[in-house]
Amino acid sequence: MKRPTQVDVARLAGVSRATVSYVVNGLTDGRVPISEDTRQRVLQAVDQLGYVPDARAQSLRSGDTKTIGLIIPDIRNPHFWEHAEGVEQEARASGYHMLLSDIALNSEYAEEIFKGLSRRRIDGLIFMGSFIDQSEEAKKILTILSKRGLPLVEISDHNIDYEVDFVMSDYREATKEVMAYLLSLQHQRIGLIYGVATPVLAEDRLQPYQEGLLAAGLPVEQELIARCGPTIEDGYQAALQLLKLPNRPTAIISINDLLAIGALRAARDLGLDVPTDLSLIGYDDIQMAKYLVPRLTTVSKDSIRVGREAVKQLLGRMNNPDLPRQKINVPPQLIKRESTGPAPTL
C-alpha cells in the first residue's frame, strides 16, 4: 500500500540502496560501472514495484527543485495564458516544471504567493513587472529574494532601470505608432480604455497617448480616458461611458484585447458600426482577435515566444549567476485588421 522506496527496490533486487540509485540515475556507463545482470535485476524490481523516485528527497539532497515559478497578474486574460504556455513549453524541454501562481490582480495575495514559492524553494522566478510594481510589499520581498540569490526574470512592457534580467516588449513605441495611425485616419477624438491602471502602464500607454494628441495639436480630455477594471464587463461599461458622451470619440484604444471585446459589444449595443462609426484598437493580439467580427486591429506580441525567452534567460542566469544583466527585446507590432478605418464625418 505504501509507496515503495529505494530500500524496497534494493531488497527485492538483492542489492544495496546505492546500487539502485546508480541504476535509476543511469550512471551505469559513466563513472560507476554496474554489471548488466545487476542492472536488469534492479530495473525489473523498479518496474514490478512501480517505484518512482521522490522528488522531495532528491531535491533536498541536491539543493535544487527543478521548478520555476511564474506569476501572472490575471488568470482570466487569455494573453497571460499564452505566456504561461511558452514558459511551460521551454521549461519542460529543459527538464523543469512550471509552478503557476495567479496573483488575481490583488496585491494582498502577493505576499502569500511569494511565501508559498519561497517555501517550495523554486529555482527561479518569472514575473510580470507591470503588476508587481503596484505593491511596495511585493517589491520588497522581490528584492530580498533576489539578494538571496533567487534568479529572477521580469516580463515587461517597457525598459526597466533596476537590476533584473528582463524580456521587454516596448509598448511605448507601439503606442506611438498606434497614435500616428489613428491620426493619419483623421481621428480627432480618440478615447482610451485604461483598464487596471498602474503607474507603469501609464508610462507605456497613457503618456504616449497624451503626447501623440498634443503633438497633433489636439487637447487631452479627461472625459475621453475611461479607467476601469480587468474584466470584459469592465471594458463594456467603460466603452459605453465613452460612447454615450455628447461628443463621443470616433476611435478608442483599449489597453488590451479582452477589454476590447467588451468595447466591441458596447458599440454594437449603441447601434454603432465598427469600423464605420468607430475605430477600435486593442493590445496583445490574443488568439481570437483575428476571428472576431470585425477582426480586431491590435498591437501584437509573440507571447509564447516571450515566455520561452524568459525561461531561457532564467536558465542562463541559473547556470551562471555572474552573467552581466540580460535583456532581450521582443518588439510588438501593430497589426491592422478590420476594426479600424477613416474617421466618420459626424
Place this chain on the structure above:
Amino acid sequence: MKRPTQVDVARLAGVSRATVSYVVNGLTDGRVPISEDTRQRVLQAVDQLGYVPDARAQSLRSGDTKTIGLIIPDIRNPHFWEHAEGVEQEARASGYHMLLSDIALNSEYAEEIFKGLSRRRIDGLIFMGSFIDQSEEAKKILTILSKRGLPLVEISDHNIDYEVDFVMSDYREATKEVMAYLLSLQHQRIGLIYGVATPVLAEDRLQPYQEGLLAAGLPVEQELIARCGPTIEDGYQAALQLLKLPNRPTAIISINDLLAIGALRAARDLGLDVPTDLSLIGYDDIQMAKYLVPRLTTVSKDSIRVGREAVKQLLGRMNNPDLPRQKINVPPQLIKRESTGPAPTL
C-alpha cells in the same frame, strides 16, 4: 547568502532547533509551553533572517505535500482555465497548492505527466475524464495510482461506471435539450462541429445528436458531421466545410465555444448572417460568449463551481478514504442568446 534554516534561527535566538519549530508552528498555547520571552526572541530571529520553512523537508517528514494536481486537456481553451480557477480558489482556501498540468491533447505526454506528479508526491489528483480516456496508457497508470491510495476526482461530462469520485455535468441531457430547441425552430439540417473527438464525447454529444435527429424523422448525414482539432482555426475550417456544402445546414452545434468563435467568423466570411441565415450553438459558456457579436447561445456550466466541488470531494476523500463513492451533479443549462433563431426558408 544561503537560505537560513532552523539551525540558524536557533543559533541567533540562542535556543534549540526544536524550540524554533514549536514557535514557528504555533504550538505555543497547545501541548508545548514556551515562555513568551523565548517566543519573541525566536520570532525576531525569524524575521531578521527572513527564515521561511522548507516545504520539501516538512513534507518529507510529515508525509503529505499539501499539493493537489490538476490535469487539463488543453491550455488554450478558456473553459479549462475556469476550472483551474475554481480549483485554485478552493485549494488555497484549504491551505493547499494547485499543480497544473496541461496534457496538450497529446496522449504521449500523459505518462510523462503522471510520472512527474507521482515524483512530486501530490496528495490528490483532479482530472478531466473525457480526454484521459483516450489513452489506454493513461488509464492504466491512473488505476495504479488509485490502487496505491492516491485520492482521485474526475470531472466528467457524463455518468461514469468505474470506481472514482466525480463531479458531473451531464452534457447528454443538455444535448437533448439543444436538439429539441433547434428542432422546435424548424431546423432540418443541423451540422455538428465535432472537435477533438473522443469515444466519450461521442456518448455525450454525438449520440444524443443522432438520436434527436432520428426521433424527429430526420436522417443522420455524415457530411454534416465535421470532425476537427481543438483550435479556433480548426473550428473555422470545419464550419467553412459545412457551410460550403451544396445543401448547407441551417444550424450548427459546436462542441465548444472556442470552436464556435471560429464558426461565427466562417459564417460571416461566407456572407451569412447569424442567426438569420444560420443558427449556432456552443458549449461551455466561456466568459466572452455573452459579449460576442452575436451573443452566443450555449450550454452553460458553472466551471468555477465545478472546480471547487472537485476539490471539496478530493479533500473529503483524503480525510476519509473509506467514504462511499461520492458523486455530485452540476447540471449544465441551455442559455438562449442571439446566435439562434428560426430556420430560414432556403
Place this chain on the structure above:
DNA sequence: TTGTAGGCGTTATCAC
C-alpha cells in the same frame, strides 16, 4: 562491481 555512512531541513518523541 557493490556496499556503507553522512547529511539535506524538518518534526515527533522522549529525556532533562
Place this chain on the structure above:
DNA sequence: GTGATAACGCCTACAA
C-alpha cells in the same frame, strides 16, 4: 520549558 535524537528518501564520496 528546553534540548538531543531519530527518521522521512535520496545521493555520493569513499571504502571494500
